[in-house]
Structure formats: C-alpha cells, structure tokens
Amino acid sequence: MDNSERLNLLLVKLENLLLRQQSFEAEIEALKQEVKALQTHGTTPAPLVKPFESVIAPPPRNTPPSVANQNALEPRVIPGPFPPTSNQPQSNFTHWFKRENMVKSDFEKFIGENLISKIGILILILGVGIGAKYAIDHDMVSPLTRIVLGYVVGAGLMAFAIKLKAKYENFSAVLVSGAIAIMYFITYAAYDFYALIPQALAFALMVVFTSFTIIAAIKYNKQVIAHIGLVGAYAVPFLLSDGSGKVGVLFTYMAIINIGILILSFKKYWKPLFYASFTLTWIIFLAWRLDLNPNNNFFGLSLLFSCIFFITFYITNLAYKVTKREVFGFSDAVILLLNSFIFYGIGYFILSENKNSTELLGLFTLVNAVIHFIISLIIYKRKLADKNLFYLILVMVITFITLAVPVQLDGGWVTIFWAAEAAILFYLGRIKTIAIYEELSFPLIFLAFFSLLQDWTTYYDVYSGATTVTPIFNIGFLTAAIFIACFAWIFSIGKKEMEKPAEWIWMRQILSYSIPTILLLVIYFSFRIEIAKHFNNLFELTKVNTNPGQKKDYNSYQYNYNYENLKTAWIYIYSLFFASALTLVNIKRLKNEELAIANLVINILIVVLFLTHGLYNLSELRDSYLFNENKYFIISAFNIGIRYLALTFFALLIIQCYQLQRSGLLKRDFKTMFDYLLYISILWAISSELINILELLHSEGSYKLGLSILWGVYSLFLIGMGLAKNKKHLRIGAMVLFGLTLIKLFFYDIYSLSTISKTIVFVSLGVLLLIISFLYNKYKHLIIDDAKIED
Structure with a gap:
C-alpha cells in the first residue's frame, strides 16, 4: 500500500x-429524556430514538490517487433513519436549553435546600431569644420554668433533627x-442570670455541648454545624449581658x-x-482591653x-498541617504571624501599662x-511538617x-537589627x-x-539647635552607616542573583528600583544632616546674653544668623558634589541605564x-558681609x-551632565x-555674577x-553659536531672549534710567540688532541649507 492509499484510508x-x-451524542440525549420522563410522575416516557448511523465507504483499491483524495474529502454517506443535516440544529438547541435549565435548577436547589434552611434556623433562634427576653421582662414565667422550657425546645429540636438525618x-x-x-444560650442564662446552676456544672454542660458539637460536625461532615454551634455561641454572652463585667466567665x-x-x-x-x-x-479581647480603665x-x-x-490558636493552626503533613501555604503564614504579633502587642501593652512590670x-x-x-526544634527533629x-x-x-534588644535599649538599635535581619534573610532567601x-x-x-527616618527626627533636629550632637561621631550616624552597609549588601x-526564580516576581521588580x-x-541625607548639625552647633555657640543680671527670656539672647545662610550654602555645595560624583x-564604573535616568533627573x-534658591542664598551672604549691623559678631570675607x-561645583555638575549625554547610557537623544x-x-x-560685582562696587x-546690555550681548553670542553649529534651537532661543530684553527695556528699565543710561542702552541694543541682522544676511545660505537638511 503506497502513501496515497494509506492517507485515503485514514x-x-x-x-x-x-x-x-x-x-453517541444523540443516544445520550435520548436517554436523558427518558430518565427525566420517568422522574416525572404520571407521564409516559418518550420512546428511545435510535440515532442515525452513517458509514463512509472506503474507496476502491484500484482508484487513482487524485480521485481517491477527492472521494476522501467528499465522503459517501449511507444515511440512517434520520438525516444528520436536519437533526443537528435541533440537537444544539436542545443541549443549550437543557444546560440553562440545569443552571437554574442548581441555583434553585441551593436556595431551597441550603440557604433557606440556614436563614430559617437563624430566625428561629432569634425568635426564641426575643420571646424568652419578653417573657423575662414581663415576669410571665418563673426563672426555673424558663430554663426548663429552653432545654425542652433545644432537646426537641435535636431529636427532630436526628430523626430526619437518614433522609434529609x-x-x-x-x-x-x-x-x-440554644443549649449554649440556655446554659449561660441559667448560670449567669438566675444562678440556678453552679459555675462548675455550667462549664461542665458547655464542655458536653462542645464535645457533642465536635462529634456531630465530624459525623455529618458539615462545617455549618461547627459554624452555628460554636462560632455562633460567641453572641450568647453579649445577648445576655447585664453589664456586671464578669470578664473571667466570658473569656x-x-x-x-x-x-x-x-x-x-x-x-x-x-x-x-x-x-x-x-x-x-x-x-x-482587644476591644475589652483597649477600652479598660487604667x-x-x-x-x-x-x-x-x-x-x-x-x-490555642497556635496549636490549631499547626495541628492539621502537622498531622496530615500538608504544605504550609501563604494564608497559614499570615495567620501564624498575626497570632504571634497580636499576642506580642497585647502583652507589650499590658506590661507597659503596669509601672511595676515595664x-x-x-x-x-x-x-x-x-x-x-x-x-x-520539635518540628525539625521529628520532621512533622x-x-x-x-x-x-x-x-x-x-x-x-x-x-x-531594642525593647530594652534606645530606638536606634531597632533600625540596626532590622536592617541586619533584612540583609541576612535576603541573603538566605536569594x-x-x-x-x-x-x-x-x-x-x-x-x-x-x-525606622531610620524616625531615628533622624529623634537624633537630628535639623531646623533647631536645641540639642548638641557631635557630627559623624554619634549613634545616629553609626546607625545610618550600618544601614548603608546592609542595604549595599542587599543591592x-x-x-x-536576578536570574534565580522567584515566587513574588512583582515584589522583586519593586525592590529592584x-x-x-x-x-x-x-x-545623601546621612552626610547632609551631619553638615546641618555642625552649623547648628556653631549657631548655638554664638549665643550672647544681651541683658546680663536680668530675667532671661528669648529676647535676651543674640545669635549669629549668618551661620544659617552658611549652612544652606554648604548643603548646596555638598548636593552639587554628590550629584556630580554619582x-x-x-x-565610569556602573554603566547602568536605569541609574543614568535617575542621574539626569x-x-x-x-x-x-x-x-x-542657591544663588539667592549666596546673595544674602554677600549682603550680610556688606551690611553687617550686629555689633556682637564679625562677618568675614568668606561670605x-x-x-x-x-560656582566651581556647579560648573563641575554641568560638565558631568555633558559627559552623561555623551556616554550612550541614555536611550534617547537629549542634545537639545x-x-x-x-x-x-x-x-x-x-x-x-554681574549683580554681585555691581553690589560689591556699590x-x-x-x-x-x-542686565539689559548683558542679555543683548548673550543673544548675539547665541546667534553666533547657532550659525556656527547649525543649531536652529539656539538661534530661536536667542531671538526669544532678545525679545524679552526689549520688553524689559520698554516696560521696566526706561522709567528708572537717566538720559545717559537710556542712550547707552538704546545705542547698544540697536548696534547688537544690526550685527545680528548682518550675520543673518551673511550666513543665510547656512540657514537655508540647514532647513533643507531638516526637511
């Protein structure tokens, strides 16, 4: 048999x-109809319809391959009693209709057999409770009769339930x-309200009911029994509470x-x-404890x-996992952590509230x-989970x-231990x-x-010199240094190890940034705060009592406020240096594209x-030097x-921006x-600087x-650079600057200038405009060529 014949046969x-x-599908559908008819009393089952049978005859052995292929693609069908073409649409519709009926039937079954019964029993319990309370309030029956009737209702309901177990x-x-x-409810009332039974008997009965609940839940294999019987019992003390504060009994x-x-x-x-x-x-428990009178x-x-x-909750959370050796999931971990930290928080609060136990x-x-x-240790030794x-x-x-350790020591140790623990756990995990x-x-x-941020607010009050802390050699900087070492290790x-698999990929992505x-x-802020603290200390050392021998108040002291401006200037110098170094x-070393974007920002x-702001602060330092009127302090030329x-560090940062733009680390072109x-x-x-020089020259x-002349000259400079380097944006920027200069001249400068000053400004700017126009006429071919290239 050649390949073509084999293909035809397949x-x-x-x-x-x-x-x-x-x-087969048609036969199954017919069987379903018959079953449904038998389930409906008084109806005759529909006859089982024999589905159609179609057989495709194989091609003759001597059929040529081309004809065989055509016959295979267009098979010869021998029809059964019903043609398949007429039956198929009806079968699809029937299937959809029955599926919709099944969904509705399941929903109806859930409401009728499950939900209504649960709502009914809850309403019944509430009704019994309301009726009992009414009878109590109006003294309709004696306390003993109330309790006996309650037990009779509960026992009767229990007997009726057991009788129905076999069928329903x-x-x-x-x-x-x-x-x-109901049994929980009545027992608690008999003990707490009427003292008809002693405490020992009340709790013995509750133990019996709890044991029965456990047995019933296991026997029925129904979680609803445990929910209503056990967790529902939490409401009993609050429904029957008389405000006596018997919390020992409640707990x-x-x-x-x-x-x-x-x-x-x-x-x-x-x-x-x-x-x-x-x-x-x-x-x-938390609501009671937090609302308690101290x-x-x-x-x-x-x-x-x-x-x-x-x-109890610790063992409960572990019990099934350990006995069944089930995998410990995320929800189990959350419960274990919550239970541990809630207990620790409550215990910490209780001990801290008592002065004898802090x-x-x-x-x-x-x-x-x-x-x-x-x-x-037990789990590890016995391999229980x-x-x-x-x-x-x-x-x-x-x-x-x-x-x-930090509970007994200062807060800075909390940061150190948390950072170290985070680093160790990250190392073991990765x-x-x-x-x-x-x-x-x-x-x-x-x-x-x-925690480190909180430590900084404690150890470093940057804007107040109320505390004196030695820069660098203090616990705050030590904390920050250890924190930096731990996070550098994590980084x-x-x-x-980024190639290793992770369960929380989204968290790894967050941490990567x-x-x-x-x-x-x-x-950055560790050294910035040290600089600020140094000048805060110097500021505090300049305190001078101007009214010795008299009652001291805030107005009795003078401070050298020049140190505040010097602090700001040094912080700017440090920031310029930090950005340049980074x-x-x-x-040179890291060549990281994400960090390059951060560098740019x-x-x-x-x-x-x-x-x-920085240049304005420097101008204030200049004014402090020029116009110092405080007789207690001398301002040096260092201002x-x-x-x-x-300005030197500012120029260094501009150079680094230029190097960053040329490094290729930035994916986009930022030349403009x-x-x-x-x-x-x-x-x-x-x-x-012009203003600074003029101020120094008085x-x-x-x-x-x-400024007007300077801006005009600078516009001419930008025009020249734009023509020389074929940079249209520089030429446009020059025109915008010159326009602003002219607006400034006519609407701001002209009213305060003398005649000679007006003459100098107008002549200067006029000459500059003529020079600019001449340059445009002389090098217009460059501008045209540049425009053609851009087009």
Whole structure:
C-alpha cells in the first residue's frame, strides 16, 4: 500500500469516527429524556430514538490517487433513519436549553435546600431569644420554668433533627446546629442570670455541648454545624449581658469554644471556621482591653487569657498541617504571624501599662522567641511538617530575638537589627533559595527604612539647635552607616542573583528600583544632616546674653544668623558634589541605564534649585558681609569666597551632565535639552555674577542697565553659536531672549534710567540688532541649507 492509499484510508476512518461520535451524542440525549420522563410522575416516557448511523465507504483499491483524495474529502454517506443535516440544529438547541435549565435548577436547589434552611434556623433562634427576653421582662414565667422550657425546645429540636438525618441530612445538620446554639444560650442564662446552676456544672454542660458539637460536625461532615454551634455561641454572652463585667466567665467561655475548634482541627481543617473564631476572639479581647480603665487593668487576667488564646490558636493552626503533613501555604503564614504579633502587642501593652512590670518587656520578648524556638526544634527533629513551616517559625525566633534588644535599649538599635535581619534573610532567601526568607525580608526592608527616618527626627533636629550632637561621631550616624552597609549588601546580592526564580516576581521588580533608591537617599541625607548639625552647633555657640543680671527670656539672647545662610550654602555645595560624583561613578564604573535616568533627573533638579534658591542664598551672604549691623559678631570675607566655591561645583555638575549625554547610557537623544540647560545656566550664573560685582562696587542702581546690555550681548553670542553649529534651537532661543530684553527695556528699565543710561542702552541694543541682522544676511545660505537638511 503506497502513501496515497494509506492517507485515503485514514481520512475515511476519521470521518467514520466523527459520525459515530454524533450518534453517541444523540443516544445520550435520548436517554436523558427518558430518565427525566420517568422522574416525572404520571407521564409516559418518550420512546428511545435510535440515532442515525452513517458509514463512509472506503474507496476502491484500484482508484487513482487524485480521485481517491477527492472521494476522501467528499465522503459517501449511507444515511440512517434520520438525516444528520436536519437533526443537528435541533440537537444544539436542545443541549443549550437543557444546560440553562440545569443552571437554574442548581441555583434553585441551593436556595431551597441550603440557604433557606440556614436563614430559617437563624430566625428561629432569634425568635426564641426575643420571646424568652419578653417573657423575662414581663415576669410571665418563673426563672426555673424558663430554663426548663429552653432545654425542652433545644432537646426537641435535636431529636427532630436526628430523626430526619437518614433522609434529609443537610436539613438535619442545620437543625442540629440550631439546637446546640440554644443549649449554649440556655446554659449561660441559667448560670449567669438566675444562678440556678453552679459555675462548675455550667462549664461542665458547655464542655458536653462542645464535645457533642465536635462529634456531630465530624459525623455529618458539615462545617455549618461547627459554624452555628460554636462560632455562633460567641453572641450568647453579649445577648445576655447585664453589664456586671464578669470578664473571667466570658473569656473562659470563649476559651472552651476555641478548644473545641482545636480538637476539631485534628480531624477536619475547616479554614472558615478557624478564621471566624480567630477574628472574633481577638476583636472581643482587644476591644475589652483597649477600652479598660487604667486604674482597673486586670493585669493577671489579661495576661492569662491572652496566653490561652495565643497557645490555642497556635496549636490549631499547626495541628492539621502537622498531622496530615500538608504544605504550609501563604494564608497559614499570615495567620501564624498575626497570632504571634497580636499576642506580642497585647502583652507589650499590658506590661507597659503596669509601672511595676515595664522592666520585664525585654524578657517577655525573649520568652516569645523561646516559644517559637521550641516549636521549630520539635518540628525539625521529628520532621512533622514541610520545611517552609520550619523556616517560618525560625524567622519568628529571629524576629523576637531581634526585638528583645531594642525593647530594652534606645530606638536606634531597632533600625540596626532590622536592617541586619533584612540583609541576612535576603541573603538566605536569594543565595540559599529559601523563598519564605526572601519574602519575609521585604517588609523588614521598608520597616528598617521607616525606622531610620524616625531615628533622624529623634537624633537630628535639623531646623533647631536645641540639642548638641557631635557630627559623624554619634549613634545616629553609626546607625545610618550600618544601614548603608546592609542595604549595599542587599543591592549587590540582588544584582548578582536576578536570574534565580522567584515566587513574588512583582515584589522583586519593586525592590529592584526601591533598594537603590533607598540606598542613595540614605547616603545623601546621612552626610547632609551631619553638615546641618555642625552649623547648628556653631549657631548655638554664638549665643550672647544681651541683658546680663536680668530675667532671661528669648529676647535676651543674640545669635549669629549668618551661620544659617552658611549652612544652606554648604548643603548646596555638598548636593552639587554628590550629584556630580554619582554621575561620574555611573559613567565610569556602573554603566547602568536605569541609574543614568535617575542621574539626569537628580542633576536637573539640583541645577534648578541652585539657580533659583542657591544663588539667592549666596546673595544674602554677600549682603550680610556688606551690611553687617550686629555689633556682637564679625562677618568675614568668606561670605564672598564661598560663592565662587559653589560656582566651581556647579560648573563641575554641568560638565558631568555633558559627559552623561555623551556616554550612550541614555536611550534617547537629549542634545537639545542639554543645550538649553547649559546656555540657560550660563546666562543665569553670569547675570547673578554681574549683580554681585555691581553690589560689591556699590553700584546698586546700575544692574538694570547692565542686565539689559548683558542679555543683548548673550543673544548675539547665541546667534553666533547657532550659525556656527547649525543649531536652529539656539538661534530661536536667542531671538526669544532678545525679545524679552526689549520688553524689559520698554516696560521696566526706561522709567528708572537717566538720559545717559537710556542712550547707552538704546545705542547698544540697536548696534547688537544690526550685527545680528548682518550675520543673518551673511550666513543665510547656512540657514537655508540647514532647513533643507531638516526637511
């Protein structure tokens, strides 16, 4: 058999299979109709319709290949009782119609069999409660009769539920849940309101009901029983509360419920049940504790029940995972962390509120670490769970050991330990591929940064010299230095190990930008604050008492405010140097394109700030030197010299901007933008210097005339540069500047200038305009050629 005959035979078999599939679908549809008819009483089932059968005959063996291919593509169909073409649309419509009916039927079934029963039992319980309360308020029956009737209702509902279990299991489960809730309700009322039963018997009954609830939930395999029977019981103390403040009874009651859920967790791991119990318990406890009168702090009671709740939820969260060796997921980690930190926060608050126990805060933190260490050791030795659980609990150990030291010491140590811990966890997570460690390092990275910001506000009050701190040699700078070292390590690890897989890719992307950003900000501000602190100290040392022997107040002291302007000038010099050095390092060593964009933004920002505010501050230093009227202080000529030091670093930054533009690290061409930056900066700087020289020469009134002539000459210079380098934007910029100069001349300068000054200005600008016009006429071919090239 050659290939063509084999191909024909395969095509025929394929068509036969497709037709058989349609036959099966039709037969299944007929069977469904028959079943539906049998389920409906009083109707006769529709006869089973035999589906059509179609067979494709294979081509004759002696058929030529071309004919065989055509026959294969257009098969010969032997029809059955019903032609397939007429039956297909009806089959599709029937299938869609029945699917829609099934969806509606399922929805109706959910409401009728599930939702309505749950709503009904809740309404029933509320109705019983409202009726009982009405009977109580109006003394309709005696207390003993009330309790007996309550138990009769609960027992009757329970018996009815058990009777219905065989045929209506779901409905029976809902009734059982309601009966258990009623039993809780009645027992609590019998003990708390009427004292008909002693405390021991009340709690014994609650233990019995809890045990029965556990057995029923497992027997029915219905989480709804546990929800209504256990978690629903949380509402009982509040419904029956008389304001007596018996919190010990309330928390014991809650502890019994939570222990029941703990026992249930060894058999079933019903997360919604655990989440509800966890949330309600801690909300109730926190609301009570935070609203408590400080004079009545229930110190022992608070610690006791917070420990009971913490241990119960801790074991409950681990029980099913350990017994079933299930993988420890993200939600489990969140619950474990929440439980641990809520307990720690409550314990810290309780101890700190009591003046006799504040020194135990560090010990309490260390005890938390020991608890987690013991749990992690047991899990590791007996191999009770997956490694993620062990790593997570070990992280808790590290966290609480880290917190134990700063709780007893100053706040700066918190930043040091958090930064170091973040670096270690990031290293273990990225290098040792322990994903949970890397994930837990993410919040610590930002916590350490915010802690450092808080430390800066504590140690460095930049705008006030109220405290004296030695620059560089202080705990604040040491904290920042360790922080920088840790984050530099994190940055180097992240840069080398980016190819390794990650679970939280989005967080890695955030950190790839946030880590270098935080690192740069901390490096910059660490030294900036030290500079500010140095001048704040000098400012404080200049304090002079002008009224000795008299009552001292704020007006009795004089300060040398020149140091405030010097501080600002040195901060600008440092900022110019920092931006220049960062740009140079990136161009020569790092060659990072993302950092190059940051360099560009930082450089432009500092240039704009220096031109607008920095030069103004330098002019104030000049005025302080020229017009010093304070007899207590001498202002030196350094106020003038620092101006040229600042301009030198400003020129250095402009050069680095030019080098950055030429380095190729920027993907887009910024030549035009750099030209504007360069020539505007030059104009601004020389205008400021002209004013400075005129002020030093005591020619204050000449700056208007001088600026107009300077701007006109600079416009001529820009025209020349634009013609020489074929840069149209320079020529346009020159024209705009000359236009502004003329507007300034006619609307601002002319009213304050003398006749001679007006003559000088008009003649000068007129000559400049003629020169510009001459240059345009002489080199117009260059401009035309340039325009053609651009077109």
